[in-house]
Amino acid sequence: MRNSILNVIFFGKRTIFLLVLMFIILISNIPTFVSAWNNHSNNHNDHDSGYHDDDDDFDNNHGGHYDDANNDDCNDETPPPVVTVDIKVNDSDGPITINNDDSYTYSWISTGATACILTSPTGESEISLSGVGDTILSGHPWYPATSSPVTLILSCTNGTSTTTDSVLISLTDIPLPPPPSPSCPLPEITSGLSATATINQPFSYTLTATTTGVTATTTSFAAATSSLPQGLNFSTSTATISGIPTETGTFNVAISTTNDCGTDSETLVLTVNPASNGGGGPSCALPEITSPLTASTTINQIFSYTITATTTGASATTTIFSVATSSLPLGLSFSTTTGTISGTTTQTGTFNVVISATGDCGTDTETLVITVNPVASDNNDDGGNGGSGGGGGGGSSSTSSRSSSGGGGSSRSSVASSIVPAPECFYLRDFMRIDFNNDPVEVLKLQAFLINFEGNDNVALTGVFDQATFEAVSAFQMKYFSDILEPWGHTEPTGYVYILTIKKINEIYCQRIFPLSQVQLNEIIAYRALLDGLKQQGINVELPTGIGGGEDATNTESLIPVIGGASPLRGQILNNLATAIFAQPETLLDTIKCLYGLILILILLYIIGNVLQDILYKNIPPNTIKRFLAKWLTIDVGLVVSIVGAYMFGRWCLILPLLIAFIISLVWTLTYSKHNSMRASVKSWYLVGLARMKSILKETKESPKIPITPIKEGLIKRIVKKEPAESVEEEIIKETEVIILGPEK
Incomplete structure (x- = not known):
């Protein structure tokens, strides 16, 4: 009985569970059932309305239609969409005509289709539902010929129906261009392009030209009269250069001939020679x-x-x-x-x-x-x-x-016989210029002159011919233009301290005139003649402004000779080094800066030496020598590096103090074994000096003099004999007590 009741209860619970589950499933599918019912109702209504009958074009294009009312009212299948196709060439539905060698492009579009095929002269090919094709050029298989037009056919389908569209491309028959007319005759100068004349002698040169072609044209001639030598002129009516030249030289004259079709230009080289000594006519005076x-x-x-x-x-x-x-x-x-x-x-x-x-x-x-x-x-x-x-x-x-x-x-x-020679006074002796192996002593003298005599504040006493010195020399040359630049024939400053610049500086400094030697005069005269000759030929030989050169020298390739070029080194390196070592600050501010830099370098090196000896070796007695050498060798090397750096960076005022410091440091390093005796000796002499000073002060205050005690006599003898410092120090202390307390105590 009990088992029966339990079975009923068990199966009753299972039945209830299944019923609940079926109810939940039914509730969740109610929206699906409702949607299906609505779709069925709409399809039924669409069939009843006969919407296919309203699209007559569709029925005509496709040759048929769907049976809407006569079909089964329960048929709920959606009809396929309508397929449309359109192909264009150069944005035209065609037919179109293009000119020979013109290109064309084609494009297409379709709706409601699922696949498209393009039929062309090369066959059929599947293409996308819409797009733009490549540009078709002359020579392409799709390019039409004069008598063979090309048709592009586009067919698209949706699986049920197919729609086709096409466009026709034709080629225009353009006649060939007419043959070119005869070319216009261009002029060509036929007269000679070189001529020679003699100064003060009549001269004549006629320009001639010919033209080639079918028809002759009017020809005119021209000449650049500004390039003609003095005394000659050009006649446009006769195309003749004529006259009596009054200057010699070679002249490049631009000549040209022009007609209705163009111009021919050439250069006539006209040479006017001086008259020969043999006579034959009048010559230029x-x-x-x-x-x-x-x-x-x-x-x-x-x-x-x-x-x-x-x-x-x-x-x-x-x-x-x-x-x-x-x-x-x-x-x-x-x-x-x-x-x-x-x-x-x-x-x-x-x-x-x-x-x-x-x-x-x-x-x-x-x-x-x-x-x-x-x-x-x-x-x-x-x-x-x-x-x-x-x-x-x-x-x-x-x-x-x-x-x-x-x-x-x-x-x-x-x-x-009664001439008294003037005292010799030469301030500057060497030639100088920028970017040159100059003697630094001479440069220092030049800079001192420019500062003190010319008042150039921008110039510094460096011993280097820098840009500021170059500009100051240029200003000095322009100030005394007639004495320095004009004899050479220059019109602009050169910044080069050469013959006349040195002469003028020495004259101002020495307050006397310095004559030029015959060699110098010949050099100036020859250069002036060369310069004038080049200028007459229209060649600009002036040195560029702002570039270090000379009264007659330049750093670039020039038509004029370089006078006073670089001479072999005459101890310039040693002079540069000596000048750098013994250079002194110019102002108090520079002195303070140099002193500050020196102290900073020494302190820094001392700190580095101490740190390095602590890093390398422990502070124990066996490492005393090693620690000392590590410290002072570091300082020695640092001083050498500092000297080199001061020279390279132009800190001249630091070189000499650093050199002295290096010598002292090196001596201290090398005499390590004698440091104890040296310390004792210094201390001894210090105590002796101190005691002597006190003795002198006391003797000046008291009239009776303190007699020399036996201790003092023995002390003096022991110091002279250079006895050990410890015993001498003891005697000094005793002697000091005697001096201070008196011999009786």
Whole structure:
């Protein structure tokens, strides 16, 4: 009975559980049943409304339609969508026509389709449902021919129905272009491109040109008259260059011929030669200085010298005289209007003065030697003191090397014996420039001159020819342009301390005139002639501004010779080193900076040495020597590195103190074994000195003098005999007690 009840209960519970589960499943599927019922109702209503009958186009295109009302009302299948297709070429439905060699592009689009096929001249190919094809160029298989158009056909389907669209591409038959007309005849210069003329001789050159082609055209000629030598001109009507040239040289003249079709341009090289000495016609009048090339006078006497010149040839030309006034003795000046050197000389000596006479055809340059004699010690000179000699140039006592006439000849010999040589004074002696192996001592003197005499605050005493020194020298050259740059023929400063720059600096410093040697004069004259010749040919030979060069030198390739080039080293390295070692600070602020740097370096090295000895070795007696060497060798090496660094970085004021510190440190390192005796000796002498000082002070206060005690006598003898420091120290202490407390105590 009990088992039966339990079975009923067990199966009853299971039945209840299954019923609950079925109820939950039913509840969860109610929305699905409702949705299915609604879809069935909508499909049934759509069939009843006959919506397929409204799309007549669809029925016409596809040739049929779905039976909506007559079909089974219970059929709930969705009909397939309508397939549409469209293919275009160059955005046109076609047919289209393109020109020969023109390209075209095609594109297509479809709706409701599941696959598309493109039919072309190369066959069928599956393509995407929509897209843009490649550009079709001439030569492509799809490119049409004149008589063979191309058709592109697009077919798309959805599995039930298929729709097709096509486009036709044709090619226009364009006739070939007509043959080109005959080319326009271009001109061509046929006259020679070089010509030679002689100065002051008639000259004529006619431009000619020919044209090739079917039709002749009008031809005109032109010439760059600005490039013609003086005396020649160009006639456009006759196309002739003619006249009488009055200057020599080689001239590059641009010539051209132009017609209706174009221009031909060439360069005519015209050479004008000087007249030959053999005659054959008039020549350009070349000047020739005729005044004597030597003159003498006496100091504090009135002097006058007139430059004269003659010209030879068919016609006279205007002559201009010039003088290198920087070479004149003090008290004399030159007048360009009268061509006269005059004044009262206040300086003795011999002066080489460059004079020149320039005409329309050239220049004659000579050197006038002016001798200024001191007052004679006696009055028995044969020609008198200054004489009345009328030797050339109007000089009161001048003589001529070209003519023996004149009454001043004997005066020259008598005065010459009484010339008193002026004291030698040369401040600068070497040539200098930027980027050059300069003597640093000479550079220091130059910089000192520029600072003290010219007031250049930007220049520093470094012994190096830097940019500031270059700019200061350039300003100095422009300040004395007529004395430094003009004789060379320069118009801009060069920054190069050469012959005339050194001469002017020495003259300002020494307060006297320094004449040039004949070699220097010849060098200046030759350079000036070369410079003028290049300028006449239109060649710019001026040195670039701001680049270290010289009065006649440049750092780049030049047409002019470099004078005073780099000379072999003459101890410059040792001089540079000596200058760097003994350089001193210029101002108090620089001194403080150098002292601060020195103290900082010494403290830093001492700290590094102490740290290094503690790192390497423990502070125990066996390591005493090792610790000492580690510390002081570190300091020695650090001082050497500091000296090298100070030299490399231009801290000149630190080199000498660091060198002294290195020597002391090295001596201290090498004398390690004697440090104890050295300390004892120093301490002994210190105590002796201190005791002696106290004794002297006490003796000055008290009249009776303390007698020399036996202890003191023994102490002196033991010190002289260099006995051990310990015993000497004991004696010093005893002696000190005697001195302080008195001999009786």
